[in-house]
Amino acid sequence: MAPPARFVSFQQRTRQAFPLRLGMRWSLDRMQRRSAEEIVRYQERRLRLLVRLAASRSDFYRDWFAGAGVDPASIRTLADLEKLPLLDRSHLVHRPERFLVYPRLLTWVAHSSGTSGQVVTVHRTPGSSVYELASLQRQWSWFDVPHRPRSLLLRSSDPDPEGAGVLTREIPATRQLLVSSFRLGQEQLPQLVDQIRAFDPQVVEGWPSSITILASLLRERGERLPVRAVITSSEVMTVEQLTLMREVFDGPVVDHYGQTERVVMAGACEAGGYHEFPDYGIVELLPVEGREDRWEIVGTPLHNWGFPLFRYRTGDEVGPRPTAPCPCGRAFPLLGKIDGRVEDSFTAANGRPLPLPSVVLDDLVGLREVQVAQLAPGCFEFRLVPGTGADTSAAEEQARRNVEKYFGPDQTVTFRVMSEIPREGNGKLRAAVRLSAPS
Structure with a gap:
């Protein structure tokens, strides 16, 4: 769930001022040119450090390692991950603060019902938020999108929290123009289009269902809004949605997959592949019982040091991995088709x-x-x-x-x-x- 606009602005300012931001961007840029073996060594080095930190400072992991009789120093390679417990949303419904490594005041809190109907509470550090944004900016660069584009944003953020009839609102210092996903209609469209064109967005970003509502309204008026890219997340898209977005916005659809728990990130590349971001998190695929062609995504993040979640079951399923290498040439593993959030409108x-x-x-x-x-x-x-x-x-x-x-x-x-x-x-x-x- 998106935080209030004033807090979004605070988060954005924190991201811009974060001292390691440029170093993260440099590291992420180098990683996409690494070999598969180099990537695994990076993952294992981060995993060892994170396990030791969690075992010494997190109440949950301190108790778990002691109770299971597992030496944290024995977790050294990706193969050793199976020694750790599988986690799921039930662990985050009650007392999620037991996973904290940093003091709670040094983290940001988020809630989500996801696809399961269980509302979870998670924490993230400002550094992990900066790292996530830098990971997305790297993906955008594959499509020649600048790292801070002028973005027309259609998610849950409301430009009119006071009910004053405001259609859009520009957030200072973010280069984002908010449009309510829940107040789109033909009556408001002429004024809305004028405000959008005055803002001159380089990208449209948000939920596919929201973006396609706007695209449908624009197409009914014979309008097009060319942008460099349409950036999507949070929902599984249909072929019809993809076709409509490409027609109205005249740009590639750049989709990425993630969760409120921030354990795994993956996304589309310019050559048509859908890649794991292995420097963001470690992906395991567990066979789904009774379905030979489906695997559940299990993630271990490598960036959120204040709230580590090892082997977290996302509940999302994927089909078989593509067997041919991606023409883009990156050593990032490919994912099969993701069966994620699908909701009735x-x-x-x-x-x-x-x-x-x-x-x-x-x-x-x-x-x-x-x-x-x-x-x-x-x-x-x-x-x-x-x-x-x-x-x-x-x-x-x-x-x-x-x-x-x-x-x-x-x-x-x-x-x-x-x-x-x-x-x-x-x-x-x-x-x-x-x-x-x-x-």
Whole structure:
């Protein structure tokens, strides 16, 4: 979930002032020219340091190493990773602070419901945030995008938090123009297009579902908005979405994959491959039971020293890796097709489309499971499974505020407390579903 605009600005200023920022960019640039063997040596060197740090300073790992009888010094190679426990979202629902290596005040907090309906809390250091941005900037450079492009941003950030009718807002010092993903409509489009063209974006960045809503509105008016690239993340894209974005924005679609937990990053290259970023994290692929052609992505990040997560199960699955090397020539491993977040688009009471609706769940902490269902346009039900000591009333109030913020006024919101939320046929819990109202 995106933080408030004033905090985004603070994070951006911190990134720009971070003393190791240029060194990180230099290191990342060198890494893309390294051989596969050199990359593995880099990963193993970072892994050894991070394991020792976690074992000495993290309450969770200190207890785990002692209880399991594993010597942290025995974790030396990628093959030794299997000695460490597999982690999943359940470890971050309650008491995530036990993973902290740095004092909590030296980290930034984030929440997410992801694809699982379990709201997790994670921490990241300013250094890891800078490193992530530098990793993305390296990917953008493959498409001749400058490292600080003028970006038209369509995610959960709201340019009009006070409800004053503002369509866009430029964040000082960030070169970003915010457009609400939840207030796009034909009525506002002429004024919105004027403001976007005055800003003259070099890239469009955000959720594919939000970007395609804007692209559809522009195409209906016969408008095009050429940019250097369309930068996407957070959702699996359809062929129709890709085609529409390329048609309206006349640029390549630069997709990257990641998680709020920041354990793995991967992304598209200019030659059409989809690569792991091995200096960002170590990727393991665990076979999915009952499916010979699917593997679960398990990640060990190498950058977030304040909140280490070893062998974290993302819940996302991939198909087989491509067997041929990528024409781009980089030694970064290729990933198969990712089966990540897929959500039904909701509809507001006034007919507006609502992309990626699980954003209203991201800060409902303390719940073991949570799901939002659309029963009819503008009619939403939250299904809550309380965790130990959860304040259900507080969660309900926060949910109402989130619906007001993202979906707008005049929506109908109801709640149902459950012992367990029904799963899909594949056994997974979807965070946001569109259903028919019960008769």
